[in-house]
Amino acid sequence: MTPRPRPLVDPVNQFFWQAGKAGQLQILRCQACGTWLHPPRPICAKCLSEEVAPETVSGTGTVYSVTVNHQPWVPGLKVPYVIARVSLDGVDDVLLTTNIVGERALESRIGDAVHVTFEEQDGLWFPLFTHSR
Amino acid sequence: MSSKSDPIISGVGQSAVGKFVDRLPLLLTIDAIKDALDNAGLRVGDIDGVATWPGRVETMLDMGPVGCDGVIDALGIKATWYNGAFESAAQYGPIAGAVAAVQQGWARHVVVFRTVCQGSARRKPELFPSVQPAGLSGGMEHIIPYHAYSAANWTAQMASRHFHDYGTTREQLGQVAINARRNGALNPRAIFRDPITMEDYLSARMISSPLCLFDCDTLSDASTAIIVSAAETGADLKNVPIRIDAIAQSLPGRYSWDQPVEAACYPTGKRLWELSDFTVEDVDIGQLYDGFSFLTLQWIEALGFCPVGEGGRYLEGGHRIARDGVFPINTNGGQIAAGRTHAFGYVREAVRQLRGQAEETQVDRDLKLAVTGAGGGPLAMAMLLARD
Ligand SMILES: [Zn+2]
Numbered sequence: 001m002t003p004r005p006r007p008l009v010d011p012v013n014q015f016f017w018q019a020g021k022a023g024q025l026q027i028l029r030c031q032a033c034g035t036w037l038h039p040p041r042p043i044c045a046k047c048l049s050e051e052v053a054p055e056t057v058s059g060t061g062t063v064y065s066v067t068v069n070h071q072p073w074v075p076g077l078k079v080p081y082v083i084a085r086v087s088l089d090g091v092d093d094v095l096l097t098t099n100i101v102g103e104r105a106l107e108s109r110i111g112d113a114v115h116v117t118f119e120e121q122d123g124l125w126f127p128l129f130t131h132s133r
Numbered sequence: 134m135s136s137k138s139d140p141i142i143s144g145v146g147q148s149a150v151g152k153f154v155d156r157l158p159l160l161l162t163i164d165a166i167k168d169a170l171d172n173a174g175l176r177v178g179d180i181d182g183v184a185t186w187p188g189r190v191e192t193m194l195d196m197g198p199v200g201c202d203g204v205i206d207a208l209g210i211k212a213t214w215y216n217g218a219f220e221s222a223a224q225y226g227p228i229a230g231a232v233a234a235v236q237q238g239w240a241r242h243v244v245v246f247r248t249v250c251q252g253s254a255r256r257k258p259e260l261f262p263s264v265q266p267a268g269l270s271g272g273m274e275h276i277i278p279y280h281a282y283s284a285a286n287w288t289a290q291m292a293s294r295h296f297h298d299y300g301t302t303r304e305q306l307g308q309v310a311i312n313a314r315r316n317g318a319l320n321p322r323a324i325f326r327d328p329i330t331m332e333d334y335l336s337a338r339m340i341s342s343p344l345c346l347f348d349c350d351t352l353s354d355a356s357t358a359i360i361v362s363a364a365e366t367g368a369d370l371k372n373v374p375i376r377i378d379a380i381a382q383s384l385p386g387r388y389s390w391d392q393p394v395e396a397a398c399y400p401t402g403k404r405l406w407e408l409s410d411f412t413v414e415d416v417d418i419g420q421l422y423d424g425f426s427f428l429t430l431q432w433i434e435a436l437g438f439c440p441v442g443e444g445g446r447y448l449e450g451g452h453r454i455a456r457d458g459v460f461p462i463n464t465n466g467g468q469i470a471a472g473r474t475h476a477f478g479y480v481r482e483a484v485r486q487l488r489g490q491a492e493e494t495q496v497d498r499d500l501k502l503a504v505t506g507a508g509g510g511p512l513a514m515a516m517l518l519a520r521d
Contacts, residue, residue, distance in 0.1 A: 002280065004278040004279070004280070005269055005277045005278050005282075006268050006269065006278070007268050007269045007270070007274030007275070007278060008266070008267055008268030008269060008270040008274060009268065013274070038275075038392070039272055039274070039275050045386070045387075064294070064393075065290040065291070065293045065294040065297075066290065066293055067286055067289035067290050067293055067341045067342050067343075067344075068339070068341070068342045069280065069281070069286055069289075069340075069341045070338070070339045070340060070341065070342075071283070071285070071340045071341060073280070073282040073283055074282065077280065081280060083279055083280070083281045083286050083290070083341070084290070085290055085391055087393075093392075093393055094392065094393075095391055095392055095393050096275070097275055097276045097279055097281060097290075097391045098279055099279045099280065110293065110294070110297045126278055126279070128279075
């Protein structure tokens with residue numbers, strides 16, 4: 001498989017890419033007002049608190065939008081594959097762009113129940129999702 | 134609000150446009166500028182301002198091969214104002230800058246250009262040695278690692294949600310592409326000149342569902358130039374001045390291609406009418422961003438031609454947007470048929486239509502007001518152009 005293009009890892013987002021090592025999905029949250037902050041940033045957009053910290057979330061969610069990509073954008077890219085945005089249970093106002101993987105991936109529909117699974121590449125853990133039932 | 138002192142578009146010009154034009158990006162740009170100067174009846178010595186989007190961008194030379202500096206240097210322009218910058222509400226950012234410059238008296242005649250060499254960069258990559266950044270950032274680090282390389286993937290997801298929420302269909306969306314190809318057939322400068330049928334559309338190769346090949350514009354080499362001038366210069370021009378009635382932009386709080394936030398075209402569309410004395414009923418013609426057909430659907434909703442969610446039904450059958458319909462759009466074939474001029478092609482076409490100078494693509498009625506919208510996702514600017 002074509003390697004995943006690499007994020008620029010910095011002190012603010014490092015937890016996100018490392019949490020999968022322990023099988024956890026973590027999202028940054030304002031500790032003052034509870035607002036979820038994704039992509040991670042060092043200040044809460046709602047209350048301007050700088051007290052932000054990663055919290056482990058359930059890793060379950062539903063498919064919010066989905067597309068099956070057929071175009072080989074880069075050499076060697078194996079198509080088709082599924083790109084989706086997942087709405088996480090218990091996490092308001094955040095969507096994760098991801099790949100839906102597993103046997104039922106190509107039949108993904110909006111509203112499908114999915115859960116996280118991680119794929120490691122060069123020391124970073126990418127959260128992917130697969131069908132729950 | 135609309136006023137006699139609004140800056141005008143005095144001239145529009147364009148280089149050769151094609152999937153591959155064997156010409157250096159700077160020379161392509163100068164071709165467009167010379168054409169615009171001729172169209173306005175101005176000389177290089179009259180130009181005192183230069184603006185572009187996104188400027189020269191070393192990380193993507195195919196998309197940003199030429200900046201203001203290069204043009205000023207090549208033409209010896211004595212500039213009293215210039216600006217080229219990536220962070221802007223959409224491709225029309227430098228037009229808004231030029232309007233401000235002219236209103237403030239920083240310049241009288243500003244040449245605004247947009248040059249793309251995405252065709253050449255594929256054919257001759259050695260001429261476009263883009264610098265690769267160390268890693269993805271700016272929100273893209275949470276999108277592109279999932280092999281979501283293209284705006285086609287991001288836009289497809291918005292489309293999939295619209296289909297789900299409002300029952301929009303491929304047959305409805307396909308009317309944008311069919312309309313573009315029908316208009317492109319009339320345009321000798323278009324890249325694709327064969328019309329397509331609904332059957333062609335529905336059987337086309339899928340790119341990123343629900344978007345097929347015909348829902349996407351085509352990479353091209355092109356430069357388009359627009360000259361923004363002070364209102365009082367209008368009397369001395371070769372062609373009818375086109376007044377820039379209003380320019381709107383809006384990004385309410387969140388820049389993102391994937392988070393749960395309204396696409397920027399929606400607040401921008403509302404804002405446009407706050408900035409003008411005209412209403413949506415006054416519009417004669419539209420040039421709406423069709424980098425992907427779904428973005429055109431969004432602009433139709435955003436500008437108030439139909440309620441949000443009704444864009445699919447508005448497009449149904451394709452009659453409304455056809456050149457003899459109530460709201461003719463993308464009359465030269467848009468980017469889907471005439472190539473990715475990256476929004477500036479819409480301004481050129483709008484000006485030509487309003488002046489009655491669009492030749493083969495001219496809509497056969499008296500046109501006074503054109504609307505154009507540029508951008509998708511978090512990028513959006515809209516503009517009203519008037520012939521008084
Ligand atoms: Zn907070």
